[in-house]
Amino acid sequence: MTMSKTRSEGTFPVVSLPLPVDVTAPAVARQAVRATLASLGLGGPEVDDVLLATSELVTNAFEHGEKPDRLDVEYADGRLTLRVYDSGSGRPKLKEPSPMAARSRGLQLVHALSDDWGHELCEGGKYVWAVFSLHQADARA
Template identity: 40%
Template sequence: MYAVEHHLTDELDSITMARDLTRRALAESGYTGLHDDALLVVSELVTNALVHGAGAPVLHLVVGPSRVRIEVRDSSPRLPEPREPGPQSGWGLNVIERLSIRWGSIPQGDGKVVWCELAAVPAPVWAN
């Protein structure tokens, strides 16, 4: 297992930093799932923390060859509320829900952690 935690800034550049850290963690851990899915989920979680949360988010990743857990912590106690997806309300939580095997949020200290887990789907075995 590969684990990393990084304190991001409360700037939009944090999204790029989070994606770069995730890309590196996926490669170093040998994660066999779709890397683009994990990068999209990280972008959504960090964006939500920056837009709807408070303070600088903290990214925590635990990655293995077949599973990745992504956590983003911020200082707002307000838990995310799924909405009808669209241009006005965004698609963030719906994207996370579709791409992950499970997700959730938990209060932590004065803030919260929003997390999700993705799993690599084994390639089909074709009989000859």
């Protein structure tokens, strides 16, 4: 998988990654987001939260959408936005998982880890997004 810079919004270009339509999609997405964050000089414990949320967003698209299509990563003004696109029309719902359920906690995790999250309908389907506050390492010093 190769990432492509698609457009520029803010300080850094938006990075777009086509996602495979199989179970490798979450791992491919995590690896790409990790590399993107490193290239932007973003680090720290918050990165683990972003990577976990990346996995959950892609997994949710894979299991409940119409398979993930692509992942966009945008960074501007200390805010990182992830967008996972799929062709499904179903809207994601934040639901309370059963205490006995082994699964169905993905959006709860995204909700807990991100500053904000939601979804938008778009041509060809929808995207689910999550926003995180991250600052470049040299800006913190």
